[in-house]
Every structure is written in structure tokens, then in C-alpha cells.
Amino acid sequence: MRLLPLLLVCAPFAAHAEPLTIVTDIPPVQSLVQMVAGDRGTVTALLEPNADPHHFQLRPSQARQLSNADLLIWIGEDMTPWLARARDGVALDVPHMPFIEDEDHTGESEDDDHAGESEEEDHHGETEEEEDHHHEDPHFWLSTLEATEMVEHIEHKLSDLDPEGAELYRSNADAAILEIQSLTKAILSLLEDVRTVPFAVTHDGFQYFVRQFELTQVGSLSDIQDSAASAKTVSNLAEMAKSGEIVCVFGEVAESNKLAQVLVDEGAKLGKSLDPAGISLNRGPTLYSELILGMAQSFKDCLSD
Ligand SMILES: [Zn+2]
Numbered sequence: 001m002r003l004l005p006l007l008l009v010c011a012p013f014a015a016h017a018e019p020l021t022i023v024t025d026i027p028p029v030q031s032l033v034q035m036v037a038g039d040r041g042t043v044t045a046l047l048e049p050n051a052d053p054h055h056f057q058l059r060p061s062q063a064r065q066l067s068n069a070d071l072l073i074w075i076g077e078d079m080t081p082w083l084a085r086a087r088d089g090v091a092l093d094v095p096h097m098p099f100i101e102d103e104d105h106t107g108e109s110e111d112d113d114h115a116g117e118s119e120e121e122d123h124h125g126e127t128e129e130e131e132d133h134h135h136e137d138p139h140f141w142l143s144t145l146e147a148t149e150m151v152e153h154i155e156h157k158l159s160d161l162d163p164e165g166a167e168l169y170r171s172n173a174d175a176a177i178l179e180i181q182s183l184t185k186a187i188l189s190l191l192e193d194v195r196t197v198p199f200a201v202t203h204d205g206f207q208y209f210v211r212q213f214e215l216t217q218v219g220s221l222s223d224i225q226d227s228a229a230s231a232k233t234v235s236n237l238a239e240m241a242k243s244g245e246i247v248c249v250f251g252e253v254a255e256s257n258k259l260a261q262v263l264v265d266e267g268a269k270l271g272k273s274l275d276p277a278g279i280s281l282n283r284g285p286t287l288y289s290e291l292i293l294g295m296a297q298s299f300k301d302c303l304s305d
Contacts, residue, residue, distance in 0.1 A: 019039070019040055019041050019042055020037065020040065020041040020042070020070045020071060020158070020161065020162055021041070021042050021068065021069050021070045021071075022037065022041050022042065022043045022044075022069065022070060022071045022072075022073060022158075023043075023044055023045075023046060023065060023066050023069040023071070023072050023073075023094075024043060024044065024045045024046070024072070024073050024074060025045065025046060025047060025053075025073075025074035025075055025079065025080045025083050026045055026047050026053050026074075026075065026079070026080070026277045026278070026279075027045045027047065027277060027278035027279065027281065027283050027287050027291075028141045028147075028277065028278050028287065028288050028291055029045065029073060029074065029075060029099075029141065029150075030043050030044065030045035030283060030287070031278070031283070031284065031285055031286070031287035031288040031291075032141070032147060032150050032151055032154060032176070032288055033073050033154050034284060034285040035151065035172060035173075035175070035176035035179075035285045035288070036151060036154045036155050036158060036169050036172050036173050036176060037154075037158060037169070037172070038168060038169075038172045040162070040165045040168055040169075041158070044065070045283065046058060046062050046065070046066065046083065047080075047277070047279065049279060049280070050253070050254045050279050050280060051254075051279060052254070052255075052279075053079065053080060053277040053279065054079070054080065054081075055082070056080070056082045056083075057082055058082065058083075058086045063086055063089070063090050064090075066086060066087070066090060066091045066094065067090040067091045067094065069091070069094050070094075070095070070161065071094070071095050071096065071097070071157070071158075071161060072087065072091065072094050072095070072096035072097070073096070073097045073154065073157070074096065074097075074098050074099070075098065075099050075100060075138050075140075075141070076098035076099055076100035076101065076138060077098070077100075078100055078138040079100075079138035079139070095161065097153065097154075097157045099140070099150060099153065100138060137204075137205070137207045137208065139205040139206065139207070139208060139276055140208045141208075141288075142205070142206060142208045142209040142276055142292070142295070143208035143209060143211070143212045144180050144181075144183060144184045144187070144212065144292060145184075145212060146208060147180055147288065148177050148180050148181075151173050151176045151177055151180070152173065152177075154173070155169045155170060155172075155173035179289065180288075180289075183289050183292055183293065186293070187213060187292060187293070187296045188213065190296050190297070190300050191213050191215065191296055191299060191300060193304060194215070194299060194300055194303035194304050195213070195214050195215055195216065196216055197216060197247050197248070197303040197304075198216045198217075198218045198240075198245055198246055198247055199215075199216065199217060199218065199246060199247055199248040199249065199250065199268075199271070199299070199302070199303060200217070200218060200219040200220060200221065200237055200240075200241075200246050200248075200249045200250075200263060200268070201217060201219075201220050201221070201249070201250045201251075201274070202220070202221045202222060202249070202250065202251045202252060202255070202257075202259045202260050203220065203221075203222050203251075203252055203255075203276075204220035204222055204223055205276050206274070206276065206295075209292075209295065213296075215299065218240065218245065218246060219233070219236070219237045219240065219246065221233075221234060221237065221249075221259040221260070221262075221263075222259070228259070234262060237262075237263060238262055238263060238265075238266045239266075241263040241264075241266035241267050241268040242266040242267055244267070246263060246268045247268065247269065247302075247303060248268060248269045248270070248271045248299075248302040248303055249263040249264060249268045249269070249270060249271065250270075250271040250272075250273065250274050250298065250299075250302070251270070251271075251273050251274070252273050252274050252275065252276070253273045253274070253275045253279060253280045254279060254280065255273070257270065257273075269302055270302075271298050271299070271301065271302030271303075272297075272298040272301060272302065273298070274295050274298055275291065275294060275295065276291070276295065278290075278291040281294070
């Protein structure tokens with residue numbers, strides 16, 4: 001009769017005797033997933049500290065980590081093409097949840113043959129127009145409203161995969177959403193006085209934040225895919241800096257300020273470098289709030305004096 005109690009103890013955990021092993025692409029996604037998973041999952045980000053999120057190459061040990069994961073949660077191919085390639089190579093059978101689908105991807109690549117492979121409920125749950133935004137700008141975690149939706153999607157996915165943890169995931173997600181709401185209030189008041197002060201960025205990855213908090217970004221020295229702007233655009237922006245129509249220019253951590261310097265030479269102030277993917281921050285559940293707050297503080301500091 002010793003077997004019976006053992007079975008009773010073990011049964012609820014039979015599906016996942018060990019914590020879920022969840023792999024993510026970038027630190028803010030890792031942070032949001034950790035908020036929801038709590039102690040019930042181990043969550044890592046494949047991107048190494050201070051590496052460029054758009055251009056990265058997995059090491060063999062990271063490829064193994066990816067292929068052994070219970071779940072991959074990531075923004076999608078538009079953000080990290082290197083991860084799409086790695087997944088095609090070693091992890092096609094790992095369940096995954098991209099926040100953006102690649103089905104209407106228009107790039108030149110080989111991707112069309114796996115469009116529609118992701119699970120149907122993985123869609124970001126928005127209207128057609130909003131999906132198009134995502135294809136233009138994959139940096140949508142920079143909107144705290146989008147982050148709230150991401151938390152909801154993460155919660156549903158973890159609960160599907162590990163129903164025994166559903167109650168925990170729900171209460172963790174509720175707490176995360178409250179935290180993101182109070183973060184949003186703090187940012188609104190921090191940026192209240194600088195909304196109309198015009199600035200430029202070196203990498204066009206901030207549109208979601210700019211729109212949500214109604215800031216005045218007037219130009220970018222690169223496009224969304226991180227390719228340099230045309231000479232004409234650069235000379236127009238330099239002209240604007242000269243006439244005071246660009247007060248600040250913001251570069252990014254772990255990147256040279258060479259591009260920004262063109263505008264600084266014409267009189268724009270150089271703001272503290274932004275870190276939209278949190279590559280310089282300590283990883284963990286608090287990273288998301290630190291990332292958003294740090295970015296808002298950079299804007300505030302340069303635009304207000
Ligand atoms: Zn970017």
C-alpha cells in the first residue's frame with residue numbers, strides 16, 4: 001500500500017515534474033515571462049549582454065539550449081532574424097509563441113514555406129491594421145499597453161502548456177499588469193513637460209513609446225530594420241538641428257555615437273544613450289520596469305534643460 005500515497009503526490013505534477021524551461025529572445029520578453037512564470041519556470045534570454053538584438057549569432061551551446069527548451073517565446077522574425085534561422089535549423093519541434101506572425105512577411109527570404117506553422121492562438125490578438133504596425137516596427141514592448149497584452153498572451157500560453165500552474169500564472173499576471181499600470185502613470189507624469197520638445201534618434205525603434213506618451217520625435221538616422229538613412233535625410237536632419245528644430249539626439253547603448261554626432265555638430269544636445277532591448281541591464285522580472293523608466297528618464301533629462 002505504499003504506492004498509493006506516492007501516486008497521489010506525484011500525479012498532479014506528472015506532466016511537468018520539473019519546472020518549464022522557457023527560452024526567450026531578448027531581455028524584456030524574458031522579464032515579462034518571468035513575471036508570469038514566477039518560480040514555476042526557468043526563463044532565459046538567448047541574446048547575450050550588450051549584443052545587438054537585430055544582429056546576433058547563437059553559439060552552439062545556445063542552439064542546444066534552444067532545441068532542448070519546453071517553449072520558445074519571442075517577438076518574431078522581424079525583430080530577430082537570427083533566431084528565425086536558428087529555429088528553422090534546430091528547434092522546429094519546440095513549441096513556440098511569436099508575438100508577431102510572419103505570414104504576410106514580404107521580405108526576400110525563404111520564409112514563406114513555414115508561414116502558418118505556428119499555433120493558431122498565438123496571434124497577438126489585434127486588428128489587421130495593428131498587425132501591419134507590427135510589421136513596420138517590431139519594438140512594440142516599448143508601449144506599456146502592448147506589454148500588458150503580452151502578459152495576457154504569456155499567461156494563456158503557460159496555462160495551456162502547464163494547466164496545473166494556471167492559478168499561479170493568473171495571479172502573477174494580475175500582479176504584473178498592476179505593476180505595469182503604475183509604471184505607466186509614473187511615466188506619464190515624468191514626461192508631462194517635455195512632450196512638445198522635438199528630438200531625433202539614431203535607430204527608429206521608439207515609435208510605440210513615442211506614440212503612447214505623445215512625444216515629438218521628428219526624425220531618425222536609421223530605419224526600422226536598422227539600415228542607415230539616406231544622405232538626403234541626414235542632411236535635412238542636420239539642417240533642422242542647426243535651426244533648433246531638433247533639441248536632442250539619442251543614440252543607443254553599445255553603439256557608436258558617430259551618427260548622432262552629425263546633429264550634435266549642428267547644435268543638438270546628445271542625450272543619454274537609450275537601451276530599448278535592455279541589453280545593458282540586470283536581467284530578471286524587474287528589468288522591464290527599469291528599461292521603460294530608464295528610457296523615460298533619458299528623454300526627460302535631455303529634453304527638459
Ligand atoms: Zn531595434
